[in-house]
Amino acid sequence: MRLSKYFLPVSKEAPSDAAIVSHQLMLRTGMVRQNGAGIYTWLPLGLRVLKKIEQIVREEMNRAGAVEILMPTLQQADLWRESGRYEAYGKEMLRITDRHDRDMLFGPTNEELVTDVFRSYVKSYKQLPLNLYHQQWKFRDEIRPRFGVMRGREFMMKDAYSFDLTAEDARHSYNRMFCAYLNTFSRLGLTAVPMRADTGPIGGELSHEFIILADTGESAVFCDKTLLDMPAPGIDLDFSADLSAEVEKRTQYYAATEEMHDEAAFEALPEDRRVSARGIEVGHIFYFGTKYSEPMNAVVQGPDGQMVPVEMGSYGIGVSRLVGGIIEACHDENGIVWPDGVAPFHVGIINMRAGDEECDAACEQAYQALELAGIDALYDDTEDRAGGKFARMDLIGLPWQIVIGPRGLKNGVVEVKNRKTGEKEELPLADALAKVRPE
Amino acid sequence: MRLSKYFLPVSKEAPSDAAIVSHQLMLRTGMVRQNGAGIYTWLPLGLRVLKKIEQIVREEMNRAGAVEILMPTLQQADLWRESGRYEAYGKEMLRITDRHDRDMLFGPTNEELVTDVFRSYVKSYKQLPLNLYHQQWKFRDEIRPRFGVMRGREFMMKDAYSFDLTAEDARHSYNRMFCAYLNTFSRLGLTAVPMRADTGPIGGELSHEFIILADTGESAVFCDKTLLDMPAPGIDLDFSADLSAEVEKRTQYYAATEEMHDEAAFEALPEDRRVSARGIEVGHIFYFGTKYSEPMNAVVQGPDGQMVPVEMGSYGIGVSRLVGGIIEACHDENGIVWPDGVAPFHVGIINMRAGDEECDAACEQAYQALELAGIDALYDDTEDRAGGKFARMDLIGLPWQIVIGPRGLKNGVVEVKNRKTGEKEELPLADALAKVRPE
Numbered sequence: 001m002r003l004s005k006y007f008l009p010v011s012k013e014a015p016s017d018a019a020i021v022s023h024q025l026m027l028r029t030g031m032v033r034q035n036g037a038g039i040y041t042w043l044p045l046g047l048r049v050l051k052k053i054e055q056i057v058r059e060e061m062n063r064a065g066a067v068e069i070l071m072p073t074l075q076q077a078d079l080w081r082e083s084g085r086y087e088a089y090g091k092e093m094l095r096i097t098d099r100h101d102r103d104m105l106f107g108p109t110n111e112e113l114v115t116d117v118f119r120s121y122v123k124s125y126k127q128l129p130l131n132l133y134h135q136q137w138k139f140r141d142e143i144r145p146r147f148g149v150m151r152g153r154e155f156m157m158k159d160a161y162s163f164d165l166t167a168e169d170a171r172h173s174y175n176r177m178f179c180a181y182l183n184t185f186s187r188l189g190l191t192a193v194p195m196r197a198d199t200g201p202i203g204g205e206l207s208h209e210f211i212i213l214a215d216t217g218e219s220a221v222f223c224d225k226t227l228l229d230m231p232a233p234g235i236d237l238d239f240s241a242d243l244s245a246e247v248e249k250r251t252q253y254y255a256a257t258e259e260m261h262d263e264a265a266f267e268a269l270p271e272d273r274r275v276s277a278r279g280i281e282v283g284h285i286f287y288f289g290t291k292y293s294e295p296m297n298a299v300v301q302g303p304d305g306q307m308v309p310v311e312m313g314s315y316g317i318g319v320s321r322l323v324g325g326i327i328e329a330c331h332d333e334n335g336i337v338w339p340d341g342v343a344p345f346h347v348g349i350i351n352m353r354a355g356d357e358e359c360d361a362a363c364e365q366a367y368q369a370l371e372l373a374g375i376d377a378l379y380d381d382t383e384d385r386a387g388g389k390f391a392r393m394d395l396i397g398l399p400w401q402i403v404i405g406p407r408g409l410k411n412g413v414v415e416v417k418n419r420k421t422g423e424k425e426e427l428p429l430a431d432a433l434a435k436v437r438p439e
Numbered sequence: 440m441r442l443s444k445y446f447l448p449v450s451k452e453a454p455s456d457a458a459i460v461s462h463q464l465m466l467r468t469g470m471v472r473q474n475g476a477g478i479y480t481w482l483p484l485g486l487r488v489l490k491k492i493e494q495i496v497r498e499e500m501n502r503a504g505a506v507e508i509l510m511p512t513l514q515q516a517d518l519w520r521e522s523g524r525y526e527a528y529g530k531e532m533l534r535i536t537d538r539h540d541r542d543m544l545f546g547p548t549n550e551e552l553v554t555d556v557f558r559s560y561v562k563s564y565k566q567l568p569l570n571l572y573h574q575q576w577k578f579r580d581e582i583r584p585r586f587g588v589m590r591g592r593e594f595m596m597k598d599a600y601s602f603d604l605t606a607e608d609a610r611h612s613y614n615r616m617f618c619a620y621l622n623t624f625s626r627l628g629l630t631a632v633p634m635r636a637d638t639g640p641i642g643g644e645l646s647h648e649f650i651i652l653a654d655t656g657e658s659a660v661f662c663d664k665t666l667l668d669m670p671a672p673g674i675d676l677d678f679s680a681d682l683s684a685e686v687e688k689r690t691q692y693y694a695a696t697e698e699m700h701d702e703a704a705f706e707a708l709p710e711d712r713r714v715s716a717r718g719i720e721v722g723h724i725f726y727f728g729t730k731y732s733e734p735m736n737a738v739v740q741g742p743d744g745q746m747v748p749v750e751m752g753s754y755g756i757g758v759s760r761l762v763g764g765i766i767e768a769c770h771d772e773n774g775i776v777w778p779d780g781v782a783p784f785h786v787g788i789i790n791m792r793a794g795d796e797e798c799d800a801a802c803e804q805a806y807q808a809l810e811l812a813g814i815d816a817l818y819d820d821t822e823d824r825a826g827g828k829f830a831r832m833d834l835i836g837l838p839w840q841i842v843i844g845p846r847g848l849k850n851g852v853v854e855v856k857n858r859k860t861g862e863k864e865e866l867p868l869a870d871a872l873a874k875v876r877p878e
Contacts, residue, residue, distance in 0.1 A: 007506045007569060009560040033556055035511060036543070041556055042509040050509070067446045070481040070489070072474060072593045073512060073576055074545075091538045096545075099530045099580045104475070106513075106535075106545075117472055117480055121448040130446060137512055137576070141538045154511045 001345070002367075003380045007044050010392050020216045022327035023148030025336050029396050031323070038145025038153030045396065048344035049323050050156065054135055056187050056341060057158045057317055064180035064239045066131040066160050071113050073137055077103035079112040082296050092140045106139035111292050111314055114161045118310070119298040125165040128300065128310070129173055133160030135319060149324045150218075150280070156320040162313045165302060167289065170311035174206065174287045175243040177315040179233045181210050181283050182250075186232035188322065189339020190329060192282060193227045195255040204288025204313075209257060209281050214328040217278030222266050223255035225273040257281075280325045287313040336397030337420050340438060345378040346370075347436050348398040350389050352405030354381055362404050362414070362429060369433050394419065400436040404429075440784070441806075442819045446483050449831050459655045461766035462587030464775050468835050470762070477584025477592030484835065487783035488762050489595065493574055495626050495780060496597045496756055503619035503678050505570040505599050510552050512576055516542035518551040521735050531579045545578035550731050550753055553600040557749070558737040564604040567739065567749070568612055572599030574758060588763045589657075589719070595759040601752045604741060606728065609750035613645065613726045614682040616754040618672045620649050620722050621689075625671035627761065628778020629768060631721060632666045634694040643727025643752075648696055648720050653767040656717030661705050662694035664712040696720075719764045726752040775836030776859050779877060784817040785809075786875050787837040789829070791844030793822050801843050801853070801868060808872050833858065839875040843868075 009030035018024040026032050031046030042050055058068065074096065080086035094106040107113065114132055122130065135158045145153050162173035178194065185192035190212050197209035211221050213228075233246050254265055257279070266274060293299070293309040302308050318325075330337045338344070347370055351363040363379060370377040378398065380389050386405075393401050403415040413426040416435050427435065448469035457463040465471050470485030481489055497507065513535065519525035525532075533545040546552065553571055561569065574597045584592050601612035617633065624631035629651050636648035650660050652667075672685050693704055696718070705713060732738070732748040741747050757764075769776045777783070786809055790802040802818060809816040817837065819828050825844075832840050842854040852865040855874050866874065 005504060005506075007508075007560075007571065030560075033559060035552065035555070036513070036515045036541075037539075039511045039513055041511060041552070043556075044506050044508055047507060047509050065444060067444075067483050068486060069446075069483055070486050072478045072480060074475070074478055074578065074593055076475045094535065094537065096533065096535050098533065099582065100476075102475075113474060113480070116474070117482075120472060121446075121469075132446065139513065143538065154513055 001376075001378050003378060003382050006378070008396075009043065010395060018148065020147050020150070020328070021331060022150065022216075022324040025327055025331060025395075026148055026324065029336065032149060038142055038151070040149060040152060040154070045344050046323065049338075049342055050320060052342045052344070053188060053319055053322050054156070054158075057135065057184055057319060060180050060184040060187065060235075061133050061158070061160060063183075063235060064131075064176045066133045068134065069117070069132050070134045071107070071110050071117070071136060073106055073139070074104050075107045075110075075113050077105055079116055080105065083112050083115075083292050084295060085112070092142065094139045094141045107136075108138055108140045109157075109314075109316070110134070110159055111161065111312075112296065115292045115296045115298050115312070118161075118163055119296065122163065122300060122310075124301050125303060129162065129164050129169060131160055131162045131173060131176075133158060133315075147218075147324065149320050152320065155318065158317040158319050160315040162315070164311045165300065165308070167311055170287060170289070170313055172243070174285065174313050175247045176239050177285050177313070178208065178247050179237055179239070179243050181285065181315070181317070182232040183235055183237070184317065185210060185212070185282065187341050188326060189341055190282070190326065191228055193221075193223050193255050193279075194250055195221060195223065195257050196251075196260050197257055197284065198259045199286055199288070204286045204291060206287040208285050210283035210285075211257070211279035212282055212325055212329055213275075213277045214280050214325070215278055216328050217280045219279060219281075220258045220261075221256070221277055221279035222261050223275050224253035224269055225275050226253050227255055228275065280328060281318070282322055282325050283315075283317045285313065285315045331397070334391075335395035338397045338399060340399050343399050344396070345376040345398050346438060347375060347377045347400045347402060348393045348396075349377055349379040350386075350393060350401060350403045351379070351381055352386050352389075352403060354383050356406055358409050359404055359406055362409055366402055366404065366414070366429060366433065373437070375437065402432050402436065440815075440817050442817060442821050445817070447835075448482070449834065457587065459586050459589070459767070460770060461589065461655075461763040464766055464770060464834075465587055465763065468775065471588060477581055477590070479588060479591060479593070484783050485762065488777075488781055489759060491781045491783070492627060492758055492761050493595070493597075496574065496623055496758060499619050499623040499626065499674075500572050500597070500599060502622075502674060503570075503615045505572045507573065508556070508571050509573045510546070510549050510556070510575060512545055512578070513543050514546045514549075514552050516544055518555055519544065522551050522554075522731050523734060524551065531581065533578045533580045546575075547577055547579045548596075548753075548755075549573070549598055550600065550751075551735065554731045554735045554737045554751070557600075557602055558735065561602065561739060561749075563740045564742060568601065568603050568608060570599055570601045570612060570615075572597060572754075586657075586763065588759050591759065594757065597756040597758050599754040601754070603750045604739065604747070606750055609726060609728070609752055611682070613724065613752050614686045615678050616724050616752070617647065617686050618676055618678070618682050620724065620754070620756070621671040622674055622676070623756065624649060624651070624721065626780050627765060628780055629721070629765065630667055632660075632662050632694050632718075633689055634660060634662065634696050635690075635699050636696055636723065637698045638725055638727070643725045643730060645726040647724050649722035649724075650696065650718035651721055651764055651768055652714075652716045653719050653764070654717055655767050656719045658718060658720075659697045659700075660695070660716055660718035661700050662714050663692035663708055664714050665692050666694055667714065719767060720757070721761055721764050722754075722756045724752065724754040770836070773830075774834035777836045777838060779838050782838050783835070784815040784837050785877060786814060786816045786839045786841060787832045787835075788816055788818040789825075789832060789840060789842045790818070790820050791825050791828075791842060793820055795845055797848050798843055798845055801848055805841055805843065805853070805868060805872065812872075812876070814876065841871050841875065
């Protein structure tokens with residue numbers, strides 16, 4: 001993308017009403033624009049990151065055997081009356097009346113709707129296991145939306161729902177999502193720790209939150225340091241195999257959010273393994289058995305001919321919130337430092353003297369070569385001053401920069417800068433292009 | 440995708456409440472499930488088609504220089520009070536009150552919101568031209584939703600908005616979208632005819648609808664046959680060049696929807712060129728000058744230092760409606776016949792005897808080879824009877840089928856069937872794989 005044809009409204013000042021660094025940086029880099037309390041437009045740079053996250057989440061859900069669908073944003077109130085949650089959900093649910101005075105709502109989550117889809121089609125245990133997921137905008141009418149996209153009202157969530165015949169099968173589905181989540185967050189450049197969690201309004205008896213550590217985290221968390229050093233299971237994991245060992249390998253270590261914290265158990269850890277920090281919730285998984293299938297009559301015929309309510313779980317990832325979460329975990333004093341997997345562009349090209357024939361030609365060559373290799377590049381072809389170009393490129397945090405100027409070209413070199421390490425190197429253009437190629 | 444792990448709830452009967460063929464076929468093939476009047480869940484097969492259309496629309500918008508953003512579904516009523524449309528829009532607008540009693544609405548279109556985004560950032564003519572688009576769910580509270588996704592209430596629209604300094608520049612932006620639309624519909628496998636149209640609640644003085652012909656079309660249309668035979672401009676069109684000749688090449692011929700029809704002008708055509716048919720609107724473009732920028736004070740500084748309201752146009756494509764529109768144009772008595780560009784999978788593999796070692800191995804080989812080549816395949820590995828497998832594969836309408844059975848394998852061949860022509864051929868597996876490769 002050529003910057004002169006792009007829409008990247010970067011601003012110098014940190015806006016006064018943004019309390020945390022990710023919100024400040026998202027506004028300064030022109031990633032989002034607020035349109036109302038907790039409601040945002042995703043501008044081009046922000047949308048690219050959001051789409052990259054969506055795609056990684058999609059790939060890892062598919063790999064774990066979940067099947068993608070897309071449920072609507074608006075739902076009928078009657079479904080929620082069946083489960084008993086319509087009154088229970090409270091003011092966070094945005095209630096709507098249509099022109100025919102029917103009660104509707106903007107979905108804050110989809111247990112009821114997906115259970116209705118399921119019961120319309122699935123009648124036999126032979127059609128199980130089934131895991132349906134979607135990535136769709138949700139609405140929760142938070143009383144005090146804040147922290148930008150980290151606690152918005154309209155937000156993008158990935159929510160998956162598993163259906164099984166028995167509690168044991170359901171536990172296997174839970175474990176599959178547990179492992180898929182670890183792989184997903186790892187690909188996003190994050191270390192997420194699964195912690196025993198309260199089940200809240202979703203309900204159920206078994207639940208884990210996936211938490212990333214950041215100074216600005218919304219809540220206090222406590223865990224064994226061993227968990228921070230443990231790699232994700234990896235994408236070559238066999239999801240049809242028994243995964244309980246993979247799960248227990250982690251759940252054997254202490255990790256809990258504030259509400260579930262057991263000070264005595266934590267104190268029993270050797271002191272150098274006790275991590276007490278702030279955390280951001282980026283995923284939450286639940287096993288809740290027949291909580292929805294029973295009242296909503298989502299039953300299947302078992303091998304013995306009996307009709308039984310299906311065993312369910314649900315699995316959420318805060319896709320839009322992750323954009324803020326990643327920035328909280330990945331920034332420095334000059335701006336964002338995107339992990340490779342989610343960077344809006346992989347390389348920024350800076351033309352130090354736009355209009356100079358030699359500079360223009362070298363930049364053009366670099367830009368075309370990267371495009372041809374399928375590497376996303378943002379080419380700063382504007383006539384802004386060099387200092388402003390450097391600051392802007394650092395601020396938006398692409399993993400690599402290639403700086404092309406007349407002095408270097410005279411010596412046959414360009415400068416390559418790694419945004420994360422700050423390391424700079426002068427190289428011939430061909431070598432620079434090889435250097436920035438993703439592994 | 441292996442059918443045994445997929446979710447494809449195909450049904451034999453046409454549902455009684457579906458009045459048109461696309462709606463019937465979408466329900467029978469398990470592409471969508473209705474969740475309320477004019478509100479649908481997109482099941483896996485339907486979602487794949489929707490995503491393919493979205494991606495083609497995205498590529499052609501980008502090629503024409505538009506930049507992708509994503510505006511929220513919910514908007515503040517106050518913005519619509521600025522333009523004067525809040526009261527004017529009537530009952531089709533879904534009005535919502537949040538927990539703080541603020542007036543909001545589910546966006547039926549986005550002229551106001553995008554104008555607000557624009558005016559927050561763009562202050563000078565040097566930042567023009569600009570064309571921002573998004574693909575997002577909209578809501579119009581139709582009094583009688585019908586025809587499935589063709590006239591739903593919650594629907595996916597691509598809407599682009601152009602901003603220019605002068606009326607002349609705006610006309611160029613309009614022409615770019617005009618040509619991009621022709622290319623888009625052509626890639627979707629459709630012949631869309633641009634017709635002079637009424638501007639309705641969007642307003643403005645210049646407008647074209649893009650119409651595809653189908654017996655079940657919602658309105659009568661009239662055009663010169665020449666237009667049906669004219670190819671799209673093509674994706675190597677230079678969008679920075681003057682495109683008026685490309686546009687006039689088409690607008691010189693008679694084409695009008697019922698409301699704009701001029702019987703005398705139509706009768707003046709030679710009889711064999713008069714096409715009187717039913718049409719489905721799949722796109723609509725508008726030039727409306729300063730209708731929104733003036734009341735909303737979206738002004739830029741011109742080269743002479745004066746502040747002037749920006750010249751605008753808007754450009755819609757009914758992305759979810761197109762799924763139905765394509766089926767209306769592309770089906771036969773056995774089911775859907777997807778154009779290559781939007782088919783949910785490119786090839787279906789039918790295992791005639793699942794469980795037979797040789798059949799399983801050959802199918803597996805075919806499936807792996809296609810996946811490796813990046814060709815989407817749906818592998819029917821179920822134990823259903825052959826007749827049912829054939830009928831289901833025809834019904835869902837993938838461009839190619841590879842049928843693998845024990846008799847053929849004995850002779851070293853498999854059967855390749857082209858869904859559109861019905862042509863069948865027996866070939867060694869390697870040749871069959873080469874045959875179905877997309878051009």
